Every structure is written in structure tokens, then in C-alpha cells.
Amino acid sequence: MSLREFVIKVPCTSSNIGPGFDVLGLSLSLYLKLHVSVDPSKTGQREPVLSYAGQGAKEAPLNPYQNLITRVALYVLRVNKIAQFPAGVTIHVDNDIPFGRGLGSSGAAVVAGIFLGNALGQLDIPRARLLDYALMIERHPDNVTAALVGGFVGSYLRELSPKDTATTQVPLSEVLPEYPHNASASWGTEPPVPPFGIGHFIRYGWAPEIKVIAIVPHFEVLTAEARSVLPKQYASQDVVFNLQRLSVLTAALARSPPDANLIYQAMQDKIHQPYRKHLIPGLARILASVMPTSHPGLLGICLSGAGPTILALATQDMEQIADTICAEFAKEDITCDVKFLDVTQDGATVEE
Missing domain, CATH: 3.30.230.10 (Ribosomal Protein S5; domain 2)
Structure with missing residues (x-):
């Protein structure tokens, strides 16, 4: 051979x-x-x-x-x-x-x-x-x-x-x-x-205009720890909140041109991000302050997986969005790497 x-x-x-x-x-x-x-x-x-x-x-x-x-x-x-x-x-x-x-x-x-x-x-x-x-x-x-x-x-x-x-x-x-x-x-x-x-599984569509910014803080969050902070039971209104947005989001991300307000609202979450905020300093402030009205081109923002990486979806002004999120982490004495990525x-x- x-x-x-x-x-x-x-x-x-x-x-x-x-x-x-x-x-x-x-x-x-x-x-x-x-x-x-x-x-x-x-x-x-x-x-x-x-x-x-x-x-x-x-x-x-x-x-x-x-x-x-x-x-x-x-x-x-x-x-x-x-x-x-x-x-x-x-x-x-x-x-x-x-x-x-x-x-x-x-x-x-x-x-x-x-x-x-x-x-x-x-x-x-x-x-x-x-x-x-x-x-x-x-x-x-x-x-x-x-x-x-x-x-x-x-x-x-x-x-x-x-x-x-x-x-x-x-x-x-x-x-x-x-x-x-x-x-x-x-x-x-x-x-x-x-x-x-x-x-x-099923593959959804993805609008070609949508790019991804990953802001990667210089600390780790263990998946086991991130799961341990989640509740064993959820209020029915929180489950419905996520199901409603999930059904909209999968369709909205495939539409071209993207609707920033629709996507931003559909990327809200009440199942895991609220319970993981204390594991990631500055997360609540970042999620509340970076939005399409303050950063034109931004479509949505969320935790990536269990974190601490922040995922931002955008069509323009990528560097400005990244700089704002990094500045918020800097207030917590946390440095970050920034990666501008495409969906493969x-x-x-x-x-x-």
C-alpha cells in the first residue's frame, strides 16, 4: 500500500x-x-x-x-x-x-x-x-x-x-x-x-447580506457551569416568548434585504441568557445598549453558545459595532479578540 x-x-x-x-x-x-x-x-x-x-x-x-x-x-x-x-x-x-x-x-x-x-x-x-x-x-x-x-x-x-x-x-x-x-x-x-x-435536522436559508461578528473575550465559561445555572422549570409565558420569536427568526434571516427591526426583536431570549448574565461581566449592558437604532447596520445580538463570545449579525459598520462591544468589556477590564466571519x-x- x-x-x-x-x-x-x-x-x-x-x-x-x-x-x-x-x-x-x-x-x-x-x-x-x-x-x-x-x-x-x-x-x-x-x-x-x-x-x-x-x-x-x-x-x-x-x-x-x-x-x-x-x-x-x-x-x-x-x-x-x-x-x-x-x-x-x-x-x-x-x-x-x-x-x-x-x-x-x-x-x-x-x-x-x-x-x-x-x-x-x-x-x-x-x-x-x-x-x-x-x-x-x-x-x-x-x-x-x-x-x-x-x-x-x-x-x-x-x-x-x-x-x-x-x-x-x-x-x-x-x-x-x-x-x-x-x-x-x-x-x-x-x-x-x-x-x-x-x-x-433542517437547513434554513441565510440572506447573503448578513455577516457575523464574533467578539471573543479573554476568559472561558465552562459549558457544564453554564448549564448548571439554568432553572429546571420555566414559566409558560417565557417558553411561549421564545417559541414565538424562534418561528419568526428562522424565516427573517433568510429574507433579502434583511429587516433589522424584525430580526432584532426576534433574537430576544428568556430561556438561557438572563440566567447566564452573571457569568459574563457586562453582558446585560451590552445586550441592552447595542441595537439597530444606536448602530445602523446591526441586525441582532446574542450570546454564542454558552458564551462568553458575543455574536452580532450585521450588514454594515462592522468595525464600529465591534468597537462598541469591546469597549463595554473593557469597562470590566476584559480584553477581546474580534473575528469578522461568514456563514459557511x-x-x-x-x-x-
């Missing part, structure tokens, strides 16, 4: 998008890339050799049995009766997605790992089936669906049979077990096979 080389490219994502908590996902032009080579002649190299550049390079584990991307890849291989990595795998990761900032870094890593396992095993698993693999690991569909298929998407988890439900609720520690350093072909139990059709339509790709 000859040397194989390929590149896996996964976009970052934003989820929730105002009222669309755990429903809406948006694929954006900031990428996690894997440059992979497989040299079968290196029969003595049984474990992938990893290197990293870019965001998180100092924190990312280089042990393939501890790194999330390669652990996910091994899960895909083992489900398909391939017990270990092929010989001579070298992976260089080039990552532009900040960790722990609400831009889908973990979802991108999961999707990259699934594509890596599919490519290393030459399995030719269809993209729709790959979503099932992703949802065995990342139990919320919004980020992984957007990273997988691209564009502006809505997604949900299907009600499954009791047997399939039990499979999807297998603890993550059993889906991605703590592999020993000397993991071998004979180690471990059989991994749980993903049921078919765990999640479904391709999702994750593999190029030989």
Missing part, C-alpha cells in the same frame, strides 16, 4: 442564536484542520503521532489515547470492527477555534474525530450516519449538526425505542473509555453501536 495524505477541515459553530436554545446552529468561517498522512511502511509505528499549532496548542494532549479527536476516531474504528489505528499515522492539527468560548470547539473536535476514523478505516460512512456517531458523544445536536452539514440549521433528538434510548444514554466514559497507555487490539469491551436516526455552507470536508 502507498502513502496516503488528506486534510480534514471542520468549521467552528455558534449555537442557540437568540431564542433557539439547544435548537439552532450556525457554521462559521473559522476552522479546525487536520493534516493527516498514513504510511503503511512504518509497521513499527502503531500509535498516531500528534502535533498541534494554533489555539489550545499548549493544552491539547498529544497522547492519542487521551486526545479527544483521536479517541473519537478510535471509537468509529472499533464500532466497525477495526480494533486499532493503522500503522504509520501522523496528524498535525492546526486550530483557529478558541477553547471554551462558545464557538463549538468541542463539537468541531468530535466531528473531526469522526471524519478521521471514517477516513483511516476507509469506511465510506454516509454523512447522515456520521451524525449518529457524533450524537453518541456530543449529546446536544446544535453544534455538531452545524459543523457536520454547514449553514444555518435547526435540529432535534428523535424519540427512540427503549432499547435505542438506553444505548444513547450509555455514559460517555463507556463510549470513549480511558484507554491505557499501552492500549492494544485486544483491550476493552465492545463499544456501543449508535442507533440509526438519533437526530434530525459546506460543513466538514475531507480532501485527499
Whole structure:
């Protein structure tokens, strides 16, 4: 067998998008890339050799049995009766997605790992089936669906049979077990096979005039912490508030030219942002002060995922909008990076 080389490219994502908590996902032009080579002649190299550049390079584990991307890849291989990595795998990761900032870094890593396992095993698993693999690991569909298929998407988890439900609720520690350093072909139990059709999705339209500004503060908000502050029950009027705006927003963002007042009002939320304000200094002030009347060209503003990144949708005056939000964070002694992004339509790709 000859040397194989390929590149896996996964976009970052934003989820929730105002009222669309755990429903809406948006694929954006900031990428996690894997440059992979497989040299079968290196029969003595049984474990992938990893290197990293870019965001998180100092924190990312280089042990393939501890790194999330390669652990996910091994899960895909083992489900398909391939017990270990092929010989001579070298992976260089080039990552532009900040960790722990609400831009889908973990979802991108999961999707990259699934594509890596599919490519290393030459399995030719269809993209729709790959979503099932992703949802065995990342139990919320919004980020992984957007990273997988691209564009502006809505997604949900299907009600499954009791047997399939039990499979999807297998603890993550059993889906991605703590592999020993000397993991071998004979180690471990059989991994749980993903049921078919765990999640479904739909792609919405996106007006070409709408651009995305991501204001990324220099601190992290852990997803587990951001979820822990949410209430267990909601008032019915708050649920209806979000449902009304969600139904309008998905149509409004597809219309050209965009209606700034309609989109701004439809991006309001009462399900997650009010409860996360204290985790992100200055958030309440930012959401209340940056609006179409004060910043022409602005369409809407919201938390990206669990935060702390702020997502602003706009058609013009992008730098002025970004400067205003950064200035509000500066009042809290918080510095930010600003990224001007486009909505990508391709999702994750593999190029030989």
C-alpha cells in the first residue's frame, strides 16, 4: 500500500442564536484542520503521532489515547470492527477555534474525530450516519449538526425505542473509555453501536447580506457551569416568548434585504441568557445598549453558545459595532479578540 495524505477541515459553530436554545446552529468561517498522512511502511509505528499549532496548542494532549479527536476516531474504528489505528499515522492539527468560548470547539473536535476514523478505516460512512456517531458523544445536536452539514440549521433528538434510548444514554466514559497507555487490539469491551436516526435536522436559508461578528473575550465559561445555572422549570409565558420569536427568526434571516427591526426583536431570549448574565461581566449592558437604532447596520445580538463570545449579525459598520462591544468589556477590564466571519455552507470536508 502507498502513502496516503488528506486534510480534514471542520468549521467552528455558534449555537442557540437568540431564542433557539439547544435548537439552532450556525457554521462559521473559522476552522479546525487536520493534516493527516498514513504510511503503511512504518509497521513499527502503531500509535498516531500528534502535533498541534494554533489555539489550545499548549493544552491539547498529544497522547492519542487521551486526545479527544483521536479517541473519537478510535471509537468509529472499533464500532466497525477495526480494533486499532493503522500503522504509520501522523496528524498535525492546526486550530483557529478558541477553547471554551462558545464557538463549538468541542463539537468541531468530535466531528473531526469522526471524519478521521471514517477516513483511516476507509469506511465510506454516509454523512447522515456520521451524525449518529457524533450524537453518541456530543449529546446536544446544535453544534455538531452545524459543523457536520454547514449553514444555518435547526435540529432535534428523535424519540427512540427503549432499547435505542438506553444505548444513547450509555455514559460517555463507556463510549470513549480511558484507554491505557499501552492500549492494544485486544483491550476493552465492545463499544456501543449508535442507533440509526438519533437526530434530525433542517437547513434554513441565510440572506447573503448578513455577516457575523464574533467578539471573543479573554476568559472561558465552562459549558457544564453554564448549564448548571439554568432553572429546571420555566414559566409558560417565557417558553411561549421564545417559541414565538424562534418561528419568526428562522424565516427573517433568510429574507433579502434583511429587516433589522424584525430580526432584532426576534433574537430576544428568556430561556438561557438572563440566567447566564452573571457569568459574563457586562453582558446585560451590552445586550441592552447595542441595537439597530444606536448602530445602523446591526441586525441582532446574542450570546454564542454558552458564551462568553458575543455574536452580532450585521450588514454594515462592522468595525464600529465591534468597537462598541469591546469597549463595554473593557469597562470590566476584559480584553477581546474580534473575528469578522461568514456563514459557511459546506460543513466538514475531507480532501485527499
